[in-house]
Amino acid sequence: MTRLFGASPALVRVDLSIRRGEAVVLRGPNGAGKSTLLRVVATALSSTYGGGSVLGFDLATEREEIRRRCELLTHRTRLYEELTARENLELFVRLLGLPAARVDDALERVALADAAGERVRAFSAGMRQKVAVARALVRDPELLLLDEPTTGLDDAARTVVERLVLDAAAAGHTVMIATHHPVAPELGARVVTMRDGAVEAAG
Amino acid sequence: MLVGQASVIARKDLVIEVRGRHALGTLLPFAATVLIAFGFAFGPGRDVLDRVAPGLLWMAVLFSAVIASRRAYQVETEDGALEGLLLAPIDKAAVFLGKAAAVTLELLALVLAVLVLVVLLFDLSVQDPLLMVAAFVLGVVGLAAVGSLFGVVAESARTREAIFPMLVLPLVAPVLIAGVRATDLAAAGRSSEVLSWLGLLAAFDVVFLSVGVLVFGYLLED
Amino acid sequence: MAATAERALGKATSRNGERTLGVASLVALAISALLSLVVAPPDAVQGEVQRIMYVHVPAAWLAYLSFFVVFGASIAYLRTKKTRWDRVAAASAEIGVLFTALAIALGMLWGKPVWGTWWTWDPRLTTTAVLLLIYIGYLAVRRITDNPSRRATWAAVVGIVGFIDVPIVHLSVVWWRSLHQGPTVFRLGAPEIQGTMLLALLGGVAAFTITYAYLMTLRLRVGRLEEREAREALSPIVEVER
Numbered sequence: 001m002t003r004l005f006g007a008s009p010a011l012v013r014v015d016l017s018i019r020r021g022e023a024v025v026l027r028g029p030n031g032a033g034k035s036t037l038l039r040v041v042a043t044a045l046s047s048t049y050g051g052g053s054v055l056g057f058d059l060a061t062e063r064e065e066i067r068r069r070c071e072l073l074t075h076r077t078r079l080y081e082e083l084t085a086r087e088n089l090e091l092f093v094r095l096l097g098l099p100a101a102r103v104d105d106a107l108e109r110v111a112l113a114d115a116a117g118e119r120v121r122a123f124s125a126g127m128r129q130k131v132a133v134a135r136a137l138v139r140d141p142e143l144l145l146l147d148e149p150t151t152g153l154d155d156a157a158r159t160v161v162e163r164l165v166l167d168a169a170a171a172g173h174t175v176m177i178a179t180h181h182p183v184a185p186e187l188g189a190r191v192v193t194m195r196d197g198a199v200e201a202a203g
Numbered sequence: 204m205l206v207g208q209a210s211v212i213a214r215k216d217l218v219i220e221v222r223g224r225h226a227l228g229t230l231l232p233f234a235a236t237v238l239i240a241f242g243f244a245f246g247p248g249r250d251v252l253d254r255v256a257p258g259l260l261w262m263a264v265l266f267s268a269v270i271a272s273r274r275a276y277q278v279e280t281e282d283g284a285l286e287g288l289l290l291a292p293i294d295k296a297a298v299f300l301g302k303a304a305a306v307t308l309e310l311l312a313l314v315l316a317v318l319v320l321v322v323l324l325f326d327l328s329v330q331d332p333l334l335m336v337a338a339f340v341l342g343v344v345g346l347a348a349v350g351s352l353f354g355v356v357a358e359s360a361r362t363r364e365a366i367f368p369m370l371v372l373p374l375v376a377p378v379l380i381a382g383v384r385a386t387d388l389a390a391a392g393r394s395s396e397v398l399s400w401l402g403l404l405a406a407f408d409v410v411f412l413s414v415g416v417l418v419f420g421y422l423l424e425d
Numbered sequence: 426m427a428a429t430a431e432r433a434l435g436k437a438t439s440r441n442g443e444r445t446l447g448v449a450s451l452v453a454l455a456i457s458a459l460l461s462l463v464v465a466p467p468d469a470v471q472g473e474v475q476r477i478m479y480v481h482v483p484a485a486w487l488a489y490l491s492f493f494v495v496f497g498a499s500i501a502y503l504r505t506k507k508t509r510w511d512r513v514a515a516a517s518a519e520i521g522v523l524f525t526a527l528a529i530a531l532g533m534l535w536g537k538p539v540w541g542t543w544w545t546w547d548p549r550l551t552t553t554a555v556l557l558l559i560y561i562g563y564l565a566v567r568r569i570t571d572n573p574s575r576r577a578t579w580a581a582v583v584g585i586v587g588f589i590d591v592p593i594v595h596l597s598v599v600w601w602r603s604l605h606q607g608p609t610v611f612r613l614g615a616p617e618i619q620g621t622m623l624l625a626l627l628g629g630v631a632a633f634t635i636t637y638a639y640l641m642t643l644r645l646r647v648g649r650l651e652e653r654e655a656r657e658a659l660s661p662i663v664e665v666e667r
Contacts, residue, residue, distance in 0.1 A: 044286055045425050048574065063424075068292035078287035080215070080278065082222040094211045095293050119222075128282075352586070356579055359569055366565050370583065373558035374590050377597035384601065403600070407593055414589055418582045421503060425575060 010036040011047070012197040018176065020055070020142075023169050023189035026178040033197040034178035035074070038145045041176065042072040055143055055174075068096075070143035073161075075151060077132040079120045085131045086116040089138055098138060106137035110160045126157030133164050144168045146177040205300070208293045212301025217308060219278055226309050230267055230274075234317050237263045242324060249326070256325040257386040261379055263317055264310065264339075265346065268375075269368050271309050272350025275302045276358040285358070289423050299351055299419035303412070306347040314339050330392030338385035338397070341404035345378040348411040355422045377407050443646065446639040453632035457483075460625035468622075477535040479625050483633035484528035485553060491521025491637065492556060492588055495563070499584035502577055508652065511577035514584055515567065516644035520637060522560040529553055548602045552595040559587040573655075 011033045018024055026034040039045045041054055043063045051058065057065040079088050089103045107113045110130040120128060129149065136144065146165070150158045169175050169187055177189070193200040220226055241259040245251050252259075279285035288298050318339075321327050329335055349371050357367035385400040461479030468475035498514035501507075532550045533543045544550075563583045570576050 042290060044290060046574070064292050067290050072290060074283075076283035076286075078284045079282050080219060080284055081281050082219040082278075083215070087218070091211065091215055092291065095208055095291055353583075356566060356569065363565075363569075366562075366569065369558070369565060370562040373555050373562065373594075374587065376555050377590075377593045380597045380601045399600070403593075403597055410589060410593065411586075414586055418503075418585060421578050421582055424578070425572070 010197055011040065014194075014197070014199055016192065016199055016202065018174065020174055021172045023165075023175040023187045024177070025189045025191050026176065026194060027180075027191055028194035028200070031196070032194040034194055035147050036197075037194070038072065038074075038147050038176060038178055041143075042070055042145050043067055044072065066143075069141055070145060071136045071139050071141040072145045072147070073129075073132050073136060073149050074147040075129075075149075077128045079128060079131055081121040082119060084117050084119050085112055085123070085127075085134070088120060088131060089135055092135060093138060096139070102138045102140075103134075106134035109137060109163075110134045111156070124154075125152050126154040129153055129157050130160050133160050136164060142173050144173055144175045146175070146179070148179055149177070150179065150181055205294045205297050208297035209300035209304065212288075212298055213304040213308075216275060216278070216302060216305035220305065220309060223278075225274055226271070226313065230270060230309070230313055231316055233270065234263045234267050234313060235320060237266055238317065238320060238324060252325045253327070256321060256327045257383045257390065259325070260317065260321050260327075260386065261342070261383045264314060264343065264382075265372070265375070265379060267313055268306070268310055268343070268346035268350055269371055271306050271313075272347065272354045272371070273357055273367060275306050275351060276354040280358050285355075285423075289425075295420035295423050296416040298423065299415050300412070302354070303344075303347045303351040303415070306351055307344050310343045310347060311340065314343060327390060329390045331389045331394050331397065334394055334397045334401070335386055335389035337401055338382055338389060338404065341401060341408055342378050342382035342385075344408045345404060345411060346375055348408065348415055349374050352411070352415045352419060352422070355419075377403065381407070443639070443642045446635065446642055450632065450636040450639040453628075453635045457625070457628040457632035460621070460628045465621045465625040471539055474535065474538050477531055479629045481528060481531035481535055482626060483629040484524050484531060485549070486630050487633050487637050488521055488525035488528050488553060488556060489591075490634070491517045491524060492560070492584075492591070495521065495584040496588035499581035499588075502581045503585075506574075508573070508577065511573075511580070512645055512648040512652070513641075514577075514580060516641055516648060518560060518563050518567075518580075518584070519644060520640050522557065522564065524633075524637070525553060525557045525560060529557060546598075546602060548595065548599045551598045551602075552591065555594050555598075556591055559583075559590065563587060 014033070014037060016037075026037065028034055036045065040047050040059070043054075043059065043066050047059065051060050053059060054066045055069055057063075059066070080091075083091070086103060086107065089106065090100070092098070093100055093103055104113070107116045110133050112127065112130050112134060115123070115127065120131065123131070144165070146161070149161045153161070165175055165177065166187065175187075175189070192202050238259060241255075241262070242252065245255055245259070276285070279288070289295070322329075353367060353370050356370070381400045381403045385397050385404070388394075388397045388400070457479070461476055465476070465479070467473050494517040495514045498510045498517065502510035502514060529550065532547070532553070536545065536547070536550075537543055563580060566583050567576055567580045569579070
């Protein structure tokens with residue numbers, strides 16, 4: 001598939017297949033297209049030419065089905081500043097009809113139970129990412145996509161992210177991570193290298 | 204499902220609005236400023252101001268609607284939250300309806316405050332308040348619908364400042380016309396004539412809410 | 426039905442089609458000019474000034490026809506995602522905005538001697554003015570983003586919503602104006618339109634429509650060239666299956 005931003009190609013004829021339950025790490029210099037690829041898979045972007053399928057659902061026609069089963073974590077946490085951590089999570093629980101109990105559970109697991117009632121506005125980058133991780137835990141997606149999830153995070157937050165990745169892999173979920181730093185190296189993930197919008201080596 | 208999701212989103216927007224105090228802190232002073240400016244522009248003779256009071260009122264509401272709709276989407280750009288709504292497996296039309304509902308309620312609160320101001324500043328006397336309220340409710344819904352539809356476009360990175368009002372204002376011309384007429388007639392107590400204008404407003408609302416539900420998803424996707 | 430539309434589009438936009446349309450529009454315009462300026466009699470009440478109608482009305486007709494095409498092409502684009510419909514919509518909008526401005530200008534030119542003022546909020550002229558603003562909004566939205574599919578989609582939404590709004594605007598302005606039994610003795614028309622006057626009017630409408638079609642084929646050709654150029658710029662990298 002190919003994705004163009006205006007006239008600049010961000011992804012060029014990327015042809016990649018990933019088995020369910022696999023863990024894949026995307027490597028490559030900045031501008032290689034890793035983020036774009038993840039966003040296309042997450043259906044945040046559509047491919048300009050070509051298509052594909054995610055978890056058996058077509059990228060062009062079954063986007064909502066894909067969205068139901070996948071969660072994307074990037075450095076933009078997509079949280080609402082004026083809402084508390086808990087409220088941000090409850091928003092998704094209510095929107096998606098998920099069990100409410102998962103919220104407290106997730107907050108515990110990311111060690112945010114005490115700060116849950118504070119507005120996200122006051123959170124550090126690390127705490128925000130923890131909330132994002134909590135959201136992923138609440139949603140429990142079959143496909144977990146992470147784009148540079150540990151950049152600029154403190155150790156506590158970094159551990160939380162790694163925990164998420166490991167647990168997801170252990171549960172048989174598919175994981176794709178784009179990163180410069182090693183995240184959960186014990187995963188034994190397949191490494192896919194990208195450069196200039198194309199796949200260089202598919203591991 | 205759609206209504207449920209829309210009310211969750213509306214509730215979220217209102218909570219953020221109340222906590223951020225944007226409506227109180229910015230919108231109301233803005234509306235008041237506009238009205239006072241109109242007073243300077245058209246006054247101080249009582250007769251002119253009396254005649255144009257409904258129009259001025261609606262102009263203030265119109266400008267406020269533009270600001271409120273814009274604000275509804277600015278909230279979403281803070282940390283890419285709008286993308287979160289896109290990626291959620293919900294009916295995208297729920298985002299539209301939810302936001303339109305929230306903006307409607309904010310504007311209605313504003314209208315209430317502004318009405319008090321106008322009655323004081325311009326000595327507007329109202330014979331049929333019920334019909335006038337109906338006119339404002341129906342009108343505000345229409346403004347909120349158009350604003351919430353194109354607000355998505357307004358918050359894109361490269362959008363120039365004036366595009367959003369430029370899109371919205373011509374489209375809501377019927378609301379302005381019908382709203383002012385209805386308010387004027389309601390104030391004068393000519394109830395039967397008000398009804399046809401209310402009908403026009405209602406039709407506008409139905410059309411734009413329906414069309415909005417159908418096309419909003421396209422605006423959100425990339 | 427979509428397939429026949431596409432085939433007709435294909436035929437019309439071929440080189441031969443374009444040339445035929447060009448000639449046809451010149452001929453039609455010439456005939457229409459003859460009919461309007463020479464053959465049709467001057468209006469009993471308004472005199473020679475009334476002849477502006479033979480250009481104003483066709484221009485207004487085209488303003489709305491163009492927007493209807495924008496509407497239809499926008500729907501077609503959202504349904505099929507084929508860029509050719511976006512090109513049609515964009516072309517029709519660009520041509521339409523010119524005709525709309527022309528119609529309004531002519532309306533004002535006609536109104537000045539007849540009404541005594543440039544503008545009296547005449548319902549049809551006012552609605553056309555709002556239409557012009559909506560057109561401008563449409564074209565402005567097209568410039569927000571570089572991303573072709575986003576541009577096309579957003580523009581399509583504006584095209585659809587705008588078109589649906591126009592009848593509502595018209596209705597509200599008509600009602601609004603009806604409150605004002607003002608001194609507008611003359612509507613922008615002629616008290617009776619008969620015989621040669623009707624012929625001249627219809628001739629004008631036909632001539633303008635053919636001219637619109639011709640301008641469309643020109644603009645569409647430019648649009649296709651632009652697209653091909655953009656594709657070629659990328660061809661070392663991208664292979665596009667059309």
